[in-house]
Amino acid sequence: MSIKNTIRALPLQSVDSDELSDTYILLGTLDLPCYLLRIQNSSDMDVTLSYDGETDHEFCPSGYKGSFDLYAPTVTGVYIPLFPEGMTVYVKGSKGEYGSIYLSAYYHPLGK
Numbered sequence: 688m689s690i691k692n693t694i695r696a697l698p699l700q701s702v703d704s705d706e707l708s709d710t711y712i713l714l715g716t717l718d719l720p721c722y723l724l725r726i727q728n729s730s731d732m733d734v735t736l737s738y739d740g741e742t743d744h745e746f747c748p749s750g751y752k753g754s755f756d757l758y759a760p761t762v763t764g765v766y767i768p769l770f771p772e773g774m775t776v777y778v779k780g781s782k783g784e785y786g787s788i789y790l791s792a793y794y795h796p797l798g799k
Contacts, residue, residue: 694722697792704730704783711740711777715790720768723756723793724776730786737777747788768794 700715707730714736728734728751736745747753757769770792778788 693796694793695796697721697794700790701787702778704732704780704786704788707732707734707778707780707782707788709779709781711737711779713740714776714778714788715792716776717770717772717774717792719794720772721770721774721792721794722766722768723754724770725752725754725789725791725793726776727752727789727791728786730780730783730788732780732783732786734778734780734788737779738774740775740777749786766795 697718702712702714706712726736726745726747728747728749731749733746733748735743736747738744755770776790
C-alpha cells in the first residue's frame with residue numbers, strides 16, 4: 688500500500704472557553720512539521736491567535752472555521768511543510784460560557 692499521497696493528523700488540541708483571559712495561553716504545539724493547520728472556534732467568544740505568545744496574528748470570531756496550508760515545492764517536485772516542528776499556537780479572549788477552540792494539524796508520514 689502506497690502512502691505517497693497521504694497525510695495524517697496529529698492529535699486534536701483544544702482550550703475550553705472558560706479558560707480564556709486577556710493573556711495568551713497555549714492552544715497547541717506541533718510535534719512534527721505540518722502542511723495544514725485548521726482552527727475551529729466553537730465558543731461563544733471571539734478569540735485572537737498568536738504564534739509567539741505576544742503578538743496578535745489571527746482574529747477568529749465565534750463560530751470561525753479556517754484552514755492554513757503552507758508548503759514549498761522543490762525542484763524534484765517534493766513539497767516541504769512550512770509549519771515547523773515545535774511551532775506553538777496561543778489563544779486569548781474573554782472568558783466564555785460554552786465551547787472550545789480547537790487546533791488540528793496534518794503532516795505527511797514520510798516527512799517525519
